Amino acid sequence: MSEDHGKPSAGWRAGLRESATFDRATIHEIQRAAREGIYDIRGGGAKRRVPGFDDLLLLGASVSRYPLEGYRERCATDVVLGTRHAKRPLELEIPITIAGMSFGALSAPAKEALGRGASAMGTSTTTGDGGMTPEEREHSETLVYQLLPSRYGMNPDDLRRADAIEVVIGQGAKPGGGGMLLGQKISDRVAEMRDLPPGIDQRSACRHPDWTGPDDLEIKIEELREITDWEKPIFVKIGATRTYYDVALAVKAGADVVVLDGMQGGTAATQEVFIEHVGIPTLAAIPQAVEALVELGMHREVQLVVSGGIRSGADVAKALALGADAVSIGVAALIAIGDNAPELEDEYAKIGSAPGYYDDWHEGRDPAGISTQDPELAARLDPEVGGRRLANYLRTLTLETQTLARACGKSRVQNLEPEDLVALTIEAAAMARVPLAGTSWVPGR
Amino acid sequence: MGGAGEATVSAPRTFDLSVASVRELNAALHRDDVVDCRVVEPGGRHAVAVGMRAPVSVEIDGHVGYYCAGMNKQATVRVHGNCGVGVAENMMSGTVVVEGDASQSAGATARGGLLSIEGNASARCGISLKGADVVVRGSVGHMSAFMAQRGRLVVCGDAGHALGDSIYEARLYVRGEVASLGADCVEKELRDEHRTELAALLARAGIDDVSPDELRRYGSARRLYNFDVDDAGEY
Amino acid sequence: MGTARARAYAAAPMCGIVGIYSKSEAIAERLGAHAADMLAQMADRGPDSAGVAIYRDPVGAGESKLSLHAPDGMGDWSAAVEALDEGLGVERARVLGAHHALLHVRADADAAQAWVAAELRGVGVTSAGRTIEIYKDAVAPCEFVERFGIAAMSASHALGHTRMATESRVTPAGSHPFSTGLDLCLVHNGSLSNHNRLRAELQRGGTTFLTENDSEVAAGYLTARMRAGATLEQALEGCLDDLDGFYTFAVGTADGFAVLRDPIACKPAVMAETDDWVAMASEYRALATLPGAADARVWEPEPGVVYSWGTVSV
Numbered sequence: 001m002s003e004d005h006g007k008p009s010a011g012w013r014a015g016l017r018e019s020a021t022f023d024r025a026t027i028h029e030i031q032r033a034a035r036e037g038i039y040d041i042r043g044g045g046a047k048r049r050v051p052g053f054d055d056l057l058l059l060g061a062s063v064s065r066y067p068l069e070g071y072r073e074r075c076a077t078d079v080v081l082g083t084r085h086a087k088r089p090l091e092l093e094i095p096i097t098i099a100g101m102s103f104g105a106l107s108a109p110a111k112e113a114l115g116r117g118a119s120a121m122g123t124s125t126t127t128g129d130g131g132m133t134p135e136e137r138e139h140s141e142t143l144v145y146q147l148l149p150s151r152y153g154m155n156p157d158d159l160r161r162a163d164a165i166e167v168v169i170g171q172g173a174k175p176g177g178g179g180m181l182l183g184q185k186i187s188d189r190v191a192e193m194r195d196l197p198p199g200i201d202q203r204s205a206c207r208h209p210d211w212t213g214p215d216d217l218e219i220k221i222e223e224l225r226e227i228t229d230w231e232k233p234i235f236v237k238i239g240a241t242r243t244y245y246d247v248a249l250a251v252k253a254g255a256d257v258v259v260l261d262g263m264q265g266g267t268a269a270t271q272e273v274f275i276e277h278v279g280i281p282t283l284a285a286i287p288q289a290v291e292a293l294v295e296l297g298m299h300r301e302v303q304l305v306v307s308g309g310i311r312s313g314a315d316v317a318k319a320l321a322l323g324a325d326a327v328s329i330g331v332a333a334l335i336a337i338g339d340n341a342p343e344l345e346d347e348y349a350k351i352g353s354a355p356g357y358y359d360d361w362h363e364g365r366d367p368a369g370i371s372t373q374d375p376e377l378a379a380r381l382d383p384e385v386g387g388r389r390l391a392n393y394l395r396t397l398t399l400e401t402q403t404l405a406r407a408c409g410k411s412r413v414q415n416l417e418p419e420d421l422v423a424l425t426i427e428a429a430a431m432a433r434v435p436l437a438g439t440s441w442v443p444g445r
Numbered sequence: 446m447g448g449a450g451e452a453t454v455s456a457p458r459t460f461d462l463s464v465a466s467v468r469e470l471n472a473a474l475h476r477d478d479v480v481d482c483r484v485v486e487p488g489g490r491h492a493v494a495v496g497m498r499a500p501v502s503v504e505i506d507g508h509v510g511y512y513c514a515g516m517n518k519q520a521t522v523r524v525h526g527n528c529g530v531g532v533a534e535n536m537m538s539g540t541v542v543v544e545g546d547a548s549q550s551a552g553a554t555a556r557g558g559l560l561s562i563e564g565n566a567s568a569r570c571g572i573s574l575k576g577a578d579v580v581v582r583g584s585v586g587h588m589s590a591f592m593a594q595r596g597r598l599v600v601c602g603d604a605g606h607a608l609g610d611s612i613y614e615a616r617l618y619v620r621g622e623v624a625s626l627g628a629d630c631v632e633k634e635l636r637d638e639h640r641t642e643l644a645a646l647l648a649r650a651g652i653d654d655v656s657p658d659e660l661r662r663y664g665s666a667r668r669l670y671n672f673d674v675d676d677a678g679e680y
Numbered sequence: 681m682g683t684a685r686a687r688a689y690a691a692a693p694m695c696g697i698v699g700i701y702s703k704s705e706a707i708a709e710r711l712g713a714h715a716a717d718m719l720a721q722m723a724d725r726g727p728d729s730a731g732v733a734i735y736r737d738p739v740g741a742g743e744s745k746l747s748l749h750a751p752d753g754m755g756d757w758s759a760a761v762e763a764l765d766e767g768l769g770v771e772r773a774r775v776l777g778a779h780h781a782l783l784h785v786r787a788d789a790d791a792a793q794a795w796v797a798a799e800l801r802g803v804g805v806t807s808a809g810r811t812i813e814i815y816k817d818a819v820a821p822c823e824f825v826e827r828f829g830i831a832a833m834s835a836s837h838a839l840g841h842t843r844m845a846t847e848s849r850v851t852p853a854g855s856h857p858f859s860t861g862l863d864l865c866l867v868h869n870g871s872l873s874n875h876n877r878l879r880a881e882l883q884r885g886g887t888t889f890l891t892e893n894d895s896e897v898a899a900g901y902l903t904a905r906m907r908a909g910a911t912l913e914q915a916l917e918g919c920l921d922d923l924d925g926f927y928t929f930a931v932g933t934a935d936g937f938a939v940l941r942d943p944i945a946c947k948p949a950v951m952a953e954t955d956d957w958v959a960m961a962s963e964y965r966a967l968a969t970l971p972g973a974a975d976a977r978v979w980e981p982e983p984g985v986v987y988s989w990g991t992v993s994v
Contacts, residue, residue: 038672151554151573154535156496168466183671188568195556195575195594196613198671203611205592207571210512210531210550212926212946213871215694215725215844215962219491219530223512226471249694252727252844474773489721489965507974509964529964530948548950548964548980567980568945587945587983605982 004080029272035253039273041180043105043361043371044331045173045266045309050281052264053315055428056421057437060407068406075402079326081303082164082233084256085225089233090142090164093122094398095326095413096316098390099261099307099332100146100237102128104181104190105268105361106334107378108135109386112371113337115139116231116383117390121398126166126328129179131193139383144235147224149205150179151259152194162309165255166235167217169246172265172308175239176280178204180269187373187393214249221254235259240285240308241278247292247340251302259328262308266331268371268420269362278422282308284318286432290323299323313400320401322432329397336393337386338368457481457504471495474503474520476627489529494522500539511548514541517558533560536577549586552579555596561650568605571598574615580650590617591627598618599646601655617663618643620655631666696722697856697867697918698960700970701837701937701989704956707971711736712833716825718961718971719840723821725877725962726842730824731816733857733865733932736835738811743771744789745782746796747807747814747859754779760800767795776828782813789862804890809863811934813835816855818845837990839932841867846906858896860887861903863934868895869962870947872925898923902931914988916940928981930960936990945983952976958989 018024029040059065068075080090098118103111105128112135118125124142127133131153132145145162147154159165170176171234181190181202191198211220221234236255238246251257262282267275288305293299306319307328319327331339341349342355347367353360361371369381405413408420422437423429429436430443460470470484474497484505487493491510493542494503497520505513508526518537527545536555543551546564553569555577564569565583574593591607593615603621610627616639617630626632629663635658643657698718699810702708712734719730739745754760757775761783764770769786776782785792789808796805807814815828821842825831841856857865862983875894878901883889887900905915912933919929919940928949931938939960941949951960952967961967967978981987 133624133680151535154554155537155556156498156518156535159496159516199668201672203592203669205573207946209569209591210534210553213694213869215696215869216530216948217512218725218844219511223492223495223515226467226492227516229472229475230468249844252694489963489968491965508964508968508978510963527964529950546980547977549945568983586980622866 006379016406022066025046039271041269041362042272042275042359043268044275044359045127045264046276046279046281048276050263050283051425051427051431052281052283052309053318055283055424056318056432056434057424058314058317058321058404058408058416059420059422060404061409065408065409067348068411070403070406073406074411077398077402079303079414081305081326082235082256084233084443085230085254086164086233086256086300087229087231088163089256090124090144091327092124092142094394094407095324095401096121096310096394096397097123097144097305097326097328098125099328099330100126100128100144100168100171101330101334102130102138102179102181102268103133103195104128104130104152104185104373105371106414107372107381108133108189109135109378109381109383110334110337112139112334112383113381113386115143116387117333117337117394118142120387120391121394123394124163126239127162129181130190131155133193137161139387141196146237148179149208150194151209152179152196158230159224162232164233164235165228166237166259167221167224167255168237169217169250170239170241170261171237171267171277172239172261172263172282173267174274175241175271176206177270177278178206180267182269182364185362185373190373204237214253215254217250227413233257235305237261239263239265240280240282243280243285243288244292247289247304248296251293251296251298254376255302257303257305258289258293259305259307261328262286262306264309265307266334281431282306283428284429286319286324287433293323300325313397313402313404316397316401317404317413317416318421320405320413321420322418325414332393333390334370336390337370338381338389339366339370341368344368451596457483459483459485462486462488462493464642467492468492469577474501480590487526491529497522497539508545527564529536532562533558533577536560546583547581551581551600555579559649565602570600571596571615574598578646578649580646580652582622582652587624588627590615590630593617597642597646599643599660601652601660609665611669612663612665614665616642618646618660619663620660623661623663626663629666629669630663631664633664635660635662694871695726695856695869696724696842697840697928697930698722698959698961698966699837699839699867699870699932699937699939700957700959702835702957703954707956708836709834711835711838712829713831714957714959714970715835715838715840716831717888718959719821719825719830719842720964720968721969722840722842722962726844727820728815728845729818729843729855730821730827730841731814731843731855731857731867732830732838732840733807733834733859733867734813734815734830734835734838735811735863735932735934736813736833738764738934739771739784742788743786744792744808744810745784745813746789746792746805747812748781748783748796748800748804749804749816750779750781750802750805752802754781755782760803763799764795767799768792779817780815794948807857807859807863807865809859809934812859812863812865812932814857814859814865816857818855836935837932837937839865839867839930839937849962854891854893856895857932858899859894860896860899861906863932864899864903864906865932866895866899866902867930868898869928869949870926872898872927874924878922880939894901894925898927898929912936912938913986913988920984928962933991936988938986938988939981940986941981941983943984949981950978951981951987952978 117142126144233256235257236250237259263279303325306324366372495515498518502594510529514522533541535552535585538558547566568586568591570585574596587605596612607627609630641658771784872894875897
């Protein structure tokens with residue numbers, strides 16, 4: 001779009017007025033649908049503006065609350081996940097983990113970069129809808145292994161090699177949907193791991209093949225514990241929809257940790273309509289989850305990990321203040337290791353995109369070598385460099401979180417609490433259940 | 446057990462699940478020095494003999510609940526009774542035999558080895574199959590072999606509705622009636638290589654009164670492998 | 681999270697269901713004990729509350745049995761019982777705690793229910809009929825059977841339910857079995873997806889609902905269809921068209937028992953039968969507690985097929 005480069009475009013003519021209902025993006029999409037006869041598929045999470053962390057502010061120290069000195073006065077960031085049942089809970093140095101993203105959706109060097117970066121900062125990565133690669137296990141000191149409806153690559157040896165097991169019920173981008181990987185990314189290696197013919201479009205299951213519902217999930221979790229001799233924490237991941245009920249049921253089904261992914265959470269590929277119109281914002285989901293945990297007497301006993309649009313230490317601090325024990329990053333991690341790099345502007349242009357806009361990850365043509373299986377493109381990503389960049393970003397997130405926490409007088413980041421927050425808008429106040437700034441009004445309470 | 450210095454064949458260890466817990470049983474079965482075992486009074490309990498990884502045998506006298514022999518590797522597990530949901534789910538290798546009937550999702554996502562069901566299996570038999578062989582002497586329920594990717598399913602009885610819906614490359618053989626076929630699943634020609642394959646499968650399952658020619662072959666029409674707008678109705 | 685709308689999508693039952701129907705005297709004699717054993721096996725999947733419908737001690741013509749429930753607790757049931765006695769005539773009253781009472785009244789069920797609705801504030805009728813008794817409480821299944829002495833009862837048949845609740849304040853009102861017709865009850869494992877609109881439709885047709893629970897809608901649907909002339913079997917077949925979602929239903933009538941699974945049939949259901957009994961449960965291990973289970977005919981009900989025993993016409 002040439003107007004984004006500051007030059008007037010062909011579209012600027014006096015008297016032209018865009019419709020809010022049929023704006024250019026909508027017109028373009030209708031035209032595309034008429035041409036292709038199928039829904040639009042892309043990666044990423046919900047793009048449209050929804051109430052979120054930017055609508056919250058932290059109340060820093062004042063006369064009644066005293067700050068901590070940076071650097072000299074400790075602000076602890078460590079967290080333990082999975083204390084409820086497991087013999088070996090996860091001990092992480094920072095409350096920021098890397099979310100599940102598949103080998104298949106991502107290239108092997110990308111997975112390695114994530115593992116290196118996470119391990120450098122004492123945190124975990126998570127496998128995805130393709131199973132565990134040796135590179136990831138090797139480079140990730142702490143690895144969470146996902147059990148998804150597809151069960152691609154699932155095997156007991158990896159289960160035993162994992163540090164935790166994450167039963168995936170859904171994700172924020174598409175709660176109720178299954179995985180998606182198109183033929184161009186089903187390389188020989190991916191195909192072999194997933195037991196699929198190379199080059200075909202993977203069709204997805206949206207329900208688990210051998211259980212449906214939390215009553216049967218309870219039995220499945222029991223089986224997983226039995227197979228792994230009760231050593232490993234069992235996480236349950238849900239996309240944010242009816243969060244209060246889902247979290248209560250996940251806890252009753254036996255979850256040690258609940259991972260909650262809001263609608264801003266990314267995916268490698270799914271239908272655009274799914275991403276934008278199903279699920280609720282992360283901000284609206286967190287208080288529901290915390291309420292369910294508190295009512296069950298399980299807050300902090302069953303840990304809550306929140307994902308879906310975590311970008312900065314401010315987001316981390318606010319999520320923790322709302323009651324999360326930790327957060328998880330997906331899209332942000334990819335950007336950190338090199339996704340949408342401005343240096344690749346010309347390459348993006350060749351595939352009809354631009355840095356800062358590229359989300360056609362399903363196409364597998366990523367010039368940054370991250371969301372591709374093309375060996376030449378993937379080779380562009382140096383996993384050591386990528387790992388350092390991720391570590392830098394994680395360190396920055398952590399320092400930012402600590403800065404904000406200290407400013408609120410906390411010696412531990414998880415001591416941030418909802419009372420440290422106010423909202424800028426009525427919607428955010430209602431969703432986050434914190435007062436509108438300057439007032440004591442929480443809409444709806 | 447014999448004294449030091451003697452070669453011994455250990456007698457099977459018996460676990461009575463009306464007194465011992467499933468945890469005790471599985472812990473014993475996961476040990477490196479596991480021996481053949483017999484399980485009595487299973488009482489429909491879940492997760493019996495899951496996660497095994499040694500070539501020993503486990504005999505279960507009675508009915509079991511969900512996920513019996515889940516993720517089995519190398520072991521031979523025989524259920525002298527019925528089993529609940531997900532028997533031998535995600536099995537890697539080895540053999541699981543169910544003398545009675547199997548509930549839903551028998552052999553779900555199983556990757557290797559043989560699951561032999563001497564009675565009937567219920568819905569979703571072989572769902573998402575990933576390379577294992579499932580042989581059913583009786584009938585299977587609806588949605589069997591749903592999204593089956595690799596492996597073989599042999600049904601000597603009938604198959605319920607939507608057999609092989611969204612199937613990938615698994616091969617299905619059915620002797621009796623097929624209530625209906627699922628999306629992209631079609632009948633295919635039974636050629637000599639299939640007869641040979643079938644003969645071997647039937648033999649492994651100890652079925653000697655069914656001949657390969659009595660079965661029909663089903664598999665993917667492969668029209669859903671890459672999206673074509675004209676197939677949109679199949680999704 | 682206390683609004684009705686919030687709860688409208690709340691109470692999808694995650695749970696265990698059981699049903700047992702006697703074919704012999706010996707089994708009927710100890711039916712309560714058998715139902716209690718089955719319920720105990722379903723406690724893991726339904727730890728928060730339990731309910732049973734017991735069919736026994738049928739009353740005579742012109743009389744009826746009512747199960748009464750006071751959600752906020754009755755300080756003193758005797759006043760209510762006295763009033764009922766004056767109004768209708770009480771043959772026998774059994775008070776089971778602050779929240780429950782079972783009454784045998786000298787009036788037919790319709791008259792009795794109408795009287796309670798008009799005269800007794802804060803009391804709901806959880807069942808009415810000739811033979812049915814419904815007990816529900818928000819306690820773990822093992823405590824539940826003790827509290828109501830289920831194991832000592834003799835009965836012709838019984839249906840039970842154990843619940844994994846989503847709401848924090850687990851109330852008996854939200855528990856199964858649901859009864860919306862005489863001697864009729866329903867227990868449900870699964871989750872319906874179109875019950876809110878269906879509830880509104882049934883309400884327009886005159887059905888009253890006490891909860892936001894989807895299972896209650898299913899019970900109300902069956903009653904409405906039967907009131908309009910369908911048999912229970914026809915009404916259950918109607919479910920296949922009119923209800924959306926996942927369900928295994930077990931239904932009890934005065935003399936009968938029926939089971940139905942939705943066409944997708946993801947929720948479990950196992951049945952077993954001997955010469956002395958027929959039973960169903962969400963998991964086999966509940967059936968394993970019954971005498972002769974080892975040699976019983978065991979099978980899984982086919983999706984979309986109504987299975988019934990005894991007289992299911994109402």
